Amino acid sequence: MAKPANTTWDYFSYLDKLPEEQREILRRSEDYIEREIAPYAADAWSAAEFPFEVIEKFKELDTIGYHYPTASGRPAYGSLFTGFLQLQLARTDASLAVFNGVHTGLGMGSIYYGGSEEQVARLMPDLLSYDKIACFALTEPEGGSDVAGGMRTTAKRTGDSWTLNGAKRWIGNGTFADYIVVYARDVDDDNIKAFVVEKGTPGLTTTKIEHKIALRSVQNADVELVDVVVPESMRLQRIESWRDVAHQVLSRTRQGVGWLAVGVASRAYELARDYATQREQFGKPIGSYQLIQDKLFTMLGNVTVMLGNVVRLAELTDAGQATDAQAALVKGVNTARLRETVALGRDLFGGNGIVSSYGIGRAFDDAEALYSFEGTREMNALIVGKDVTGLSAFL
Template sequence: MTPHADLPHVDLLRLRDRLDPAERTRLEEIEEHLQTAVRPRLAPYWDAEEFAFDLLPGLAGLGLGRLVLDGSSSLFQQLVHAEIARVDLSLSALVGIHNELNLGMIAHLGSDAHRDRWQARLESFESLGAFCLTEPEHGSDVAGGLATTATLDGDEWVIRGAKRWIGAGTIADVALVWARDAADGEIKGFVVPTDTPGYEATKITGKMGLRIMQNADITLDVRLPADAQLPGAASFDAARDLLRDSRMWVGWQGFGAQMGLLDSLRSYALEREQFGRPLAKFQLIQSAIAEVAGNLAATSGMMLQVDALRQEGRMEMMHAAMAKATSTRLARASAALARDALGGNGLLTEYEVSKMMGDVEAIYSYEGSYGMNTLIVGRAITGVSAFV
C-alpha cells in the first residue's frame, strides 16, 4: 500500500531540509523511484523468500551501488538508507551492507589489486559481496570466540571454518571473510571469490523477517594466494570501526522502517471504512497514529545528532549502540501498534505491515542484539561491565 501523494511527508522533523538543493533533489528522485517502481513489487518476493534481482539495475542507475564513495554528505547517505528501509528492510540491508561493509572494505582496506578486480563491479551491482563475520557458535562473542582459522602454508592461505547468517551468502560473487591467523592469533580479513573450491553456501529458509535477503550458512575449506589478505584488515580493530559505523546505520534502518509503518497505517486508516466512516475518525486509531508519529520524531532527532557526532569524529561505540537499540525498539513498538490498528488485514503482506513487522524483528536482533547494545551503553555510562 503506497502512501497518498497529497499527504504530509513522513519526514516529520524535516531532516531533508538540511541538505543542499542538489542533494535534496537527488533524494526526491530516489524516493520517487523507490515508491513507484520498487515498493509495489516487493510482497511476492517476500512471500516466496526470493531475491529481487530485477530491481538491481534501477538501483544501480541511481548510484546506490557506490553511495559510500560518491562524495555525498553523510546526512544524505543516511537519508537514502532510510528511504530504502521505508520500502523494504531486505533491500536496505543489501544496499547498506554493500556500501558500509563490502565496497567500503575493499575501497579503504584492500590492495590495489583488490580494488582493480572488484571495485567497479561492486559499484554497478554487477557483483555482490558478502560480509562473513558471525559464526554458528559465535555471534555476540565473535571478537573473542571467532573460530574460523587462516593458516599460511607456503605462499597460500588455508582458511577453514563456518559462518552463519551471512547476508547475500548464496548470491554473492565475493566474500569478505574474517578468520583468526593461526600464527599470531589476530583476526584478519580475506577476499574470497565465491567460486573458489571449498566455499559452500546454503540458504537459510523459514525466516519470519528479511525474507528477501538471502542469508546463508557458509562452510570454508579454501586455499587462497597470499595476497588475498586485506592489508588494512590485519587485526580486529579494523572490524570494530566498520561495525561501529554499521551499527549506527541500523539506527537509520529503524528510522526508515518507522516512516514506512506510518505510511501504511495512515493510508489504511484513511481508506478503510467501518461503521460508515473512515478508521481515521476513530479516537483509538488516531491515538495509534500519533504514537507511531511520536516514535518516528524521537528517532529523527536522535539519529540527526548521532550523525553530527559521526561527521565531527566524536561518535563512540556507545552512541552507535544507543542509536541502534533505541531506533529498533521504537520501530518494534510502532509495528505492533500498526498491526493492531489494521485488524485482520494487518496479517496480510498485501497491506505491508505484517511484512514490516517481521523485518523489524530481524533488525532488532542483528548488528548486536538489543540486549548486547544496551550493555554497551550501560558500561559506557557506569564504567562497569555487565557482559559476563
Template sequence: MSLVTLRSTEPFGFDPLGLAESHLSEAARGTLARLGDVLDREVRPLLANAWETATMPAAILDALIPLDLMHPEGVEPEEADSSLFSGFRNFVLARTDVSVATLYNAQSGLFRSTVALGGSPQQVAALDARIASFDVRGTFALTEPGHGSDIAGGLATAARRDGEDWVIDGAKRWIGGAGDADLLAVFARDVADGHVKAFLVPRDAPGVTLTRIEGKVSLRPMQNYTITFDGVRVAESSRLQRVDSWRDVARILRVMRSDVSWIAAGLQAGALEAAVRYVREREQFGRPIGGFQLIQEKLARMLGNLTASLTLVTRLSIRQDEGDFVDENSALAKMQTALLARETVALAREVLGGNGILLEHDAARFFADAEAVYSYEGTHEINALIVGRALTGEAAFT
C-alpha cells in the first residue's frame, strides 16, 4: 500500500502495512468507514469549541448511536464482539479525538464488559442489548480519591449487607461520563469478608453525590466526576453476581486493558494526519515546509511510532480473540503505545511551530490528550513493573 494514496478521509488513516485490510472483514471495514465519515462530517467540526469550553456536545453521541457500532448490520456477531473489531473502532474514534473515543469506550468497553463478564446470565440477558443500543447508559467506577495504582489492595469504598439490601459508603474519582449515566458500576469492599464486590447503582439513588472535576488540561470535553456514596442502599439483585473478589475484578480488567492501547495508537494517527495536512500547505522560505529535510525526518519517526503501535495492538487483539489473555502482554502494549504516543504528538506539535498550540490545527488536542492516556488505566510505571515481574519472577511494586 503506497502512503501517497492515503487521505485523512479514510477511516484508518496511515496504515502502510494494511493491517485493517488484512484482519477485518469487508463488512467490518465498511462499518468503520461509515463511522469515519460521520466523525469527519458531524463530529470533527464540533471539537475545537468543545475543547475550548470543556463541554461534550450531545450532538456527538447523537451522531454515533444510530451507527449501532456494537451490533453493526452485516458484521458477524463473533467479529462485532471481538477485541480486534472493538480495537479498530477505538482507533478510528481516537484518530478524531481522544475524548470522543473515551466517551464511547466508557459504554462499549468498560461498562458493557463489566456487566457481560461480571453479571449473571440473567443480568446479562436483561441488560446487554440495552447497553449496546445506549438505551441504558453506564459507567465504570473503580478509582478512588486516595487509591489509583494501589487500588487492588487499597480500595476503601465499603459495602455491608443489611437484610436483602447492601449499604455502600465511600468515594470514587475520575469517573468519566457519570453525569449522564443511568447506572454506575461501583466496586466496593464487603466489610464481612474483605473481598471486592460490584454493584449497579442508579446515578440518582439517595446518597449519591456527583461533583464534576474542573480545570483539566487534557480530555477537556470528557466530563469526569468525583462521586460520594453516603449510606446508599441497593438491592442484592443489583450486585453483579460473578464478582466476588479482586481476582474477578482482575479478570474483567484483563479483557479491557487493550482498549487504551488502541486509543494510544489512534491518537498518533490523528496527530500524524494533522501534521501532514499542515506541512503540505504551510510555506516558509518560499516553499512548502513538507519539502524540508528536518520536517520529513520528524514525519517519518511519527509514522514509525504509529506503525509499531498499530502492529503491536493488532497482534495483541488477535491473541486475545484466540483466548490468550496475559497480563504482561496487555501491560507491555499499554506501556509502549502510550510512550510512543507522547513522542508522536510532541513531534506533531513541533512541525506546526507556533501554530501547534492552536486548536484549529488539531495537533494541540492530541498533544494534551496524550498526557492523560499515558497515565490512565495503568500508569507507565505500574505497567513496566507488571512486565518486569514477568521477566524476572520478582515483584517490585513496593
C-alpha cells in the first residue's frame, strides 16, 4: 500500500486508538505548543536559562489536570492519552518537556501517590495550577545508581518534626521549585521516607549546575540540607520504604521518559527527512541516495518500535497489569533507540548537525540526559535481568 511522501512519524497510526474527542484535544494542544511554547525553546537552551514566562503558557495550555483526574476533576482519559501529551511537548523541546515532567511526574507524582488524602487535597491544587512548582530530590553526589542502598541524607524525628541533613545532586527545577520532595533515610528504622521541603526553609541551599551539554534550559541543582526542619504534616504518609518510591513513583515516571524519547526521536526523524529532501549534493537532493534512505529507514523504524512499546505499556498500565520491570525495559530500550536515532539524524545534517539552531544538534545532546536519568541503561537492564532470571545482580 503506497503512502504519500512526507508521511507522518506515527507510521502505524497509533493515534487512531484514541477516540476522536481525545485526538481533538491533542490537535489543539499541539497547535498551542507550536505557537506559544516552541518559540521559547531554542534561545533558552542556548543561554542555559529557564524562560520563566513559559509557566504562564503552561497554565494556558491547561492539560496538566488530565494526569491527575481525581484531583483535578478532569475526565480520566488514561495513560495512552497522557502519554501522547508528554510526547507532544518533547517533540517541541526536550528541556521544556522535562521541566514539565519533573513538576508533573516526579514532583507531583510523589505527592499524589505518596501523600495521604489530606496532603493530596492540601498540596495538589497549587501544583495543578502551576502557582507552585515541584521537584524531586533523590539522587545524591555519592549515590546515583546505588541511591537506594547508599543514601546518606538522613531524617531524624523529634516530636512532631523531622530534621534533615545531607546533599542532593542533579535536582531538576531545584533552583526555583516551591516544593522540593526530598528523600531521606530515617535514622531510627533505616527506611527511606519522603519530605516536602518548602523553598526558603532555613538550612536549605540550592546551587545551579553549570556547563551542562544536555537539557540546557532545565535548571538542575545541587541541594544542601543542614538541619532543615520539616513538620510531620509535610512527610508523605504513604512512602514508608524504597519499594514505595520505586513502585509508586519511578515505575510511572520511567514510562514517561519512554514517551519523551519517542517525542524527541520523532522530531529528529522529521527534521532529517525534510533536510534530506531539501539539501542537494552531487546535483540531487541527498534524500535520493540509497545510503541516506537507509538512515531514514532506521530512524523511522526506531520511532515506530519505540511508539509501539509505550502504547502497549500504557494499555497494560490502564488494565492494571504493567510491571516495574516492563517500565524499566521500555525506558532502557526507548532511550537507547533514541540515542541511535538522533545520532543518525545529526550525521545526515553534515556540519549543520552540530549547529543547535537546526534543532537536530539539540536533540542529539538532549538524548544523552534521557539515556542516563531515571536509571541508566545498566540499572534498567539489571531490573529486567532480575525479572527474567529470578537472580538479582544488585549487591
